Amino acid sequence: MTTVLDFRDLTVDFRQDGRIIHAVKGVSFSVAKGETVALVGESGSGKSVTALSSVALLGGNAEVAGSVTYLGREMIGASEDVLRDVRGNDISFIFQEPMTSLNPLHTIERQLGESIALHQGLSGAAARARVVELLDKVGIRDAANRLQDYPHQLSGGQRQRVMIAMALANGPELLIADEPTTALDVTIQAQILDLLAELKEREGLSLLFISHDLGIVRRIADRVCVMQGGEIVEQGPVAEIFANPQHPYTKKLLAAEPKGRPDPVAEGAEEIVRTEDLRVWFPIKRGLMRRTVGHVKAVNAATISVRAGETLGIVGESGSGKTTLALGIMRLIESTGPIVYLGKDISGWRPRELRKLRRDMQIVFQDPYGSLSPRMTCEQIIAEGLTVHGVEKGRNRREMVAEIMAEVGLDPAMMERYPHEFSGGQRQRIAIARAMILRPKVVVLDEPTSALDMTVQVQIVELLRDLQRRYGLAYLFISHDLRVVRALAHKVIVMKAGDVVESGAGEAVFEAPKTEYTRELMAAAFGHALASASA
Incomplete structure (x- = not known):
């Protein structure tokens, strides 16, 4: 079977504030023709960095070593002309949040048309016909009448379909899908996964699928590579890995599903x-x-x-x-x-x-990073409500913050830190603490x-x-x-x-x-x- 994309001993380091951050450490795996390989792991495990390194899309502070070949051609150290030829034409990306990937000021026709004009030299009626064909292919109904729509006029699922159409525009050999369904409803998520599977079959595509959701991986992938701390700790056929995981981290991921049921409500509860x-x-x-x-x-x-x-x-x-x-x-x-x-x-x-x-009456929002002020310390964020509603008699503010931090599983010693210094789970705990401190x-x-x-x-x-x-x-x-x-x-x-x-x-x-x-x-x-x- 032809190997489309091959990673051999890939290492990626980032230089930041005089420090070296080891993001990817000696990663090796391949994607064969017509195959779907999933990269799974938690945030920060190196999944996206690995994928972006395939066509040199990392920032200038990245130091990349090892080998990444596309159909036998080396991508690491390749000239800009070679990389430009491969990007979009041969390897296309679908990203997690289409609203941030699409230009809010341009129509759907213009955004798809730009890629077609750049790589295929089509314009005018020919380009418009190709845009309509692509939108039809990804299931946008009445595509000819949606060409002048802007991204905000489309639903989340439709925006993701437009992103897939852009990725398919130049007949790529390989699609790299980076968490493409995370922000979508379950029914839309199922539609997008079915669409990707159908397109892979119809177009003969290879797919590198990045996700932290093992349920999705089980459904779409042929093989899976489990990443932790920048390394692949286990890889193999999906059925085999799911049925008989060997590494403790893989077992932990497979067991990570909310279980049990809520405690019964007390009889006569108010x-x-x-x-x-x-x-x-x-x-x-x-x-x-x-x-x-x-x-x-x-x-x-x-x-x-x-x-x-x-x-x-x-x-x-x-x-x-x-x-x-x-x-x-x-x-x-x-x-x-x-x-x-x-x-x-x-x-x-x-x-x-x-x-x-x-x-x-308190509220905890979806995105903890968006709902926490980056200019305030953890203590200031959690104590915000106390400023408005007052501190309980006989208590001081810092003491109450330390108490609620301990209750939600945060170390009170971290109260002087800012939101960017916490992980996603810790930031959500801060948001919960902010709501709960008011009882x-x-x-x-x-x-x-x-x-x-x-x-x-x-x-x-x-x-x-x-x-x-x-x-x-x-x-x-x-x-x-x-x-x-x-x-x-x-x-x-x-x-x-x-x-x-x-x-x-x-x-x-x-x-x-x-x-x-x-x-x-x-x-x-x-x-x-x-x-x-x-x-």
Whole structure:
């Protein structure tokens, strides 16, 4: 079988602030014609650095040694002309977040057309026809009428399809897909994986697939290389590695899935928050007088109830209204319908009246790096709420910060550090500590694990369970990761286009979904072996 890409004893070091960081250490593996090889491992293991080194896409501070050959041609030390010929033409990349890879100021036609003009010399009608052909190939419906759309006018799944179309534009031999489905809903994720498998078969492509999600790897890859600390610790056929892992790190990764079920809610537990037909509609205003001509119906008639020590899982695809519902409950956006908090309807309360409730209602966001100020120390971030709401009598601020840091598994000695000095999991613990230091009664958790490695996800799920057990917290847990929801939620509501299409006890919804939409979500997340997933 022809070897398309071959790594031999690849070593990559970075020089930074007078230090040498050893990112990749003696990595060797190959990708054969028509084969899918997966690189798996946690953040910082060297997966992306290995892939980028294949066509010299690393920064100027990188020192690369060893050998990387493409169809027998050496890429390390190759001339810029050789590299430019291989990049895009022979080896194409698909990156994790299409919104950061696509230019927000250019139409889809222009962005695809640039690549076609550069590598194929096509322009005008010929280039437009090729763009439409590519968009059709990756499943963009009515492609001819979407050419003038900008990236923000497309859904997440459509943007990723455009990225795949760009990667296919010049008929590459090899696709390198770097976490291409991490930011997508489970149903869209399944569609993209099916599309990649179909294109690989139809176009005769080889695929280097980078992921931290072993469930995806099991589904798409022929062989797998497990990376830890810049080294490949184990590699082999997927079926063999998954059935009989040899290295302790591989075993740890395979075991890293949120397990168990939430603790039962105490009998007679107090109802913390309840809504009745909550509605969030955003007005559409047009004309000189800005008259309301319609509404975006973000949430329609949502009725929920959460007790002390209980978790309500809110699931659905992007745009279904999950976060909007939570923000409406917290009175952070306008809504209609009763919102009953500890027996009092707060839907009509003014901002001054609501301020005293803010201590009891906290939120933890999806991206801990985006929600933490890079200019503040860990101590300042965690103590932010105390500045607004005051410190408990007889306590000092630093003492309270140290206590909550220890509770969420952080060393209080690190409180003078800044966010960039922490790992992703540690940053999420800081975000949780910031919410928990005020001893709230209800916490909104908005995709708090989706940006994290699988092993770190398990740690955060255990931490959230422990805090709920200790303080009787009510959680509104928003996620498209149904495995995490299953491990945490007592009750689940399923949202689609603003409507609650299904609700009930967590296990009942997971074991016997009633609507076709819920069944589609479950099939995308767990495959068809739903019963075995509950084991």
